[in-house]
Amino acid sequence: MSAPPDPFALPPPSTSRLRLLFLTVGAGAFFAGYWFLVLARDNWGAANRACAQLPEVADFLDCSTRILVLQALVPLAGPALVAMLVLLAQVAAPSVITLRYGAKRLEPWPVAFQQTVEAADLRSPPVLMLSDRGMLPWMFTYGRRPHHRIMLARSIRSYAKTDPSLVTATLAHELGHLRNRDVDRTYLGLFAVTGFALLAAVPMVWSATTTLDLAPALAVAWRTAVICLLVTTTFTAVIRTREHDADLRAGQFRREDILGLLSTGRQEQRRLLRLHPRLDERLKALRDPGRLLRPSIAEAVTAGIAAGVIVTELGVILHTVLPVPPLVAYWAAGFVVAMPVTGVAGLGVWRGALVRPFAVGRALAAGFAFGAGLLVGAVLAPRTSVQWSRWLAGAPDQAAVIGPGQIPPGTAIWMAAAILLLTTAVFGWLALAAIAWLPRSGPRAWRYAAPFTAVLFGVVMGMWFVAARLAASERWSPQSVAALVITPQVAVVLSALTVIALLALWPLARRAPFYAVAATVIAAALLPSYLALSSNPIQVTATVRQAALPDSTQAGAICLGLYISGVGVYGNPGDHGARQRLGRLLRAADDTLLNEIGEMFLRSASTGSQDLAALAWTAFVRRCDHLNRYHDKAVSDLPPPFPTEGW
Known part of the structure; x- marks a missing residue:
């Protein structure tokens, strides 16, 4: 019969799911940053209108690029703000928890406690803190590495005399968390979820539903709801899995006590989300780690x-x-x-x-x-x-x-x-x-x-x-x-x-x-x-509607043709004739920037410069976007997709 697998030969599942939690919170914080700092701000339109009034193509490109870069970077403030709150909470949490429970150091340790801590073989033994409340024998671990603490209920001394195996098994389970080094990470996950809810999810839904029409508000709300669901379920999975991991670790030095605790312990009362696995699930996982x-x-x-x-x-x-x-x-x-x-x-x-x-x-x-x-x-x-x-x-x-x-x-x-x-x-x-x-x-x-x-x-x-x-x-x-x-x-x-x-x-x-x-x-x-x-x-241009811009000098008609035909008006990379035709059309347009862009296309066709042609194409696409949205009215009645830049 083959030996059972070592559940700690590779990083345990709780570690993987904590990474997944941070990924999910980061995705949600990105969304919040984009909403509050880009979509919900009115100043971007004014900045783009200022760019649209510039007379030179180089200045126009610099101005529009600067705005696009800012709009790309500012959403990073969402994850950064959540991270700052997480770090502040992580620093303050040990002192706040100690004050909250009115805890003092347990001195001296009962002999059973001393033996259990020694059996755990920790590099830095924890400090045992005795709370001034609690009628049941609960414990939990908190603090930051290497100064971890285990909070004990006030009644723990009496239980240590009447039911020592219950107390040592509970203590062994908490020491298992320390052996797995999951205490700091779990509190980081808890604070990340809390920070996401307080700084991103709730304010974003409230802002969208109170300031937008129904359609955009729903677009924001249902995406936020899905991300919140993912964050919640992932956090629950982290907590549940770390309990299994702590049981397995404690079973390495107090197996009989842990088996007894799981066989006769009190089941967690069912709430909307069960943070701890059922005792029968924990017992099965302890006997067969391969399930995890x-x-x-x-x-x-x-x-x-x-x-x-x-x-x-x-x-x-x-x-x-x-x-x-x-x-x-x-x-x-x-x-x-x-x-x-x-x-x-x-x-x-x-x-x-x-x-x-x-x-x-x-x-x-x-x-x-x-x-x-x-x-x-x-x-x-x-x-x-x-x-x-x-x-x-x-x-x-x-x-x-x-x-x-x-x-x-x-x-x-x-x-x-x-x-x-x-x-x-x-x-x-x-x-x-x-x-x-x-x-x-x-x-x-x-x-x-x-x-x-x-x-x-x-x-x-x-x-x-x-x-x-x-x-x-x-x-x-x-x-x-x-x-x-x-x-x-x-x-x-x-x-x-x-x-x-x-x-x-x-x-x-x-x-x-x-x-x-x-x-x-x-x-x-x-x-x-x-x-x-x-x-x-x-030949990719053969797969789309062949580009034929309208034979008109009106900038609006030219840009409408661009949006309808897309990159087909640019032609293949080596099609200098397409660039010449486009350049001549833009040079005759009733817009000074389009005239200059047309000259750039003509120079690129005569010199064979792909870089100049790509720069002219980017300027053409952006100029039409600005004329469409920031010239006569803010938003077009039917804005088409934005053509591809730089391909």
Whole structure:
């Protein structure tokens, strides 16, 4: 009979879920920052109108870029404000709790207490504090590392004489929290949830419902409600899982006492949310730790939603602020989110492999759930899931709306299938890597698998979200999106990652030949696909309505043609004739800035400068946006999607 799995060979589930909680709170705080500092502010419209009055293109671009950068950065104040409140609460909490319970040091310690603390083998023993209240034998741990404290009820001394096993088991459970080092993290999670509720969720819903019409208020309220639900359920999962982890840790040095406590203890009274698991659940987990180590589908979905919101928001920020191509900006956003995602979802797959090495199906299901969560996160992301400029004059339209109605149906189905297949493949690779390397190197192999897994997650998320933005902004076909994203350079990166991932599974050739053959077949199918897409670029402008701007000198008619035809008016990268025609049309327009932009297009066509053409295109798109929204009236009756900049 094989030995039961060590629940602490890898970081326990409570640690992963705490990372997920911080991700979810961060996503909600992003939303709050964007609402209060961008959408709900009236001064952005005035600033944009000032930019629209500038006579020179260079000044106009500098002014509009400065506003877009500010609108991209100021929402970071939401997470920053929540973080400040969390840190202040973490510093003040120990003193406040001590005063709240009227606690004093317990001196001297009963012998049973001394023996239990010594058995826990802690590097820094806690201080035992005796409260002046409490008729039941409750305890809880608080404080900051390394000065932790355990609060004891006033009645604990009498219970220590009449029922010593109950008291030592309860104390062992609290010492288990200290052994797991989850006390500081749990209080950080509690304060993060409280800060999000006080500084973000409640004020945002109140502000939206009292200042907006019904449609935008509902758009804010239901997204906030979903994020609040995720935050609440994730926090509950953290608390419940840490209780299991503390039981398992205490069982290592007071197993019989813990079993007795869980068999005869008092059940927590049921509230709206049960913060502690039922005693029978805790007893089953203590006897079979493998129950806690299986990959969680709900955890994968929640991680996907939080990651989807943050990658979408962070991608827009980095694309606006950094002078890099859009794909690089979205890859950077994907990598930022990939490490905590790997610590949540990826680590769950490896823990599951400790319990049942060949349970690949559960990992594939978790990967599918994670991909579904990313799709939901893209719809929830505040900056790109709604065209806020329909209702709010100062809302930037730089980011295309990623929604089911904005992407052509065929492209939407293709992209949804792509992200589901890619995330399922990454999770499947994780499970196979665990099967290959856990028997050879043990749990320490995770420290090598985690960075590469984060790279895979970052590449997949970054590519998919930038493709989604492309598809939404210009209504591209699936072939056009693939050709735009998978360039020859990107194909080299994808091919290298696929080969490395395949080589990492070589131990499976003898242990599990079926999985080794399956991975080889998948890789053999992917590599030619990368090369075919990158070596045969599709003429993307042939897949949209061919650009024919109206033969008019009126700026309004020209901009309307731009919004209808999109990037098709720009032509292919080497189509200098299209740039000449566009330049001649703009040079004759009744707007001085459009005249100067037309001259830029003509110079780019004559010199073959792609950089100058891209700069002229950005100026053209922004000028039309300003004429549409900030010239005669604040918001157009029917504002169309914002064309893509810089592609």
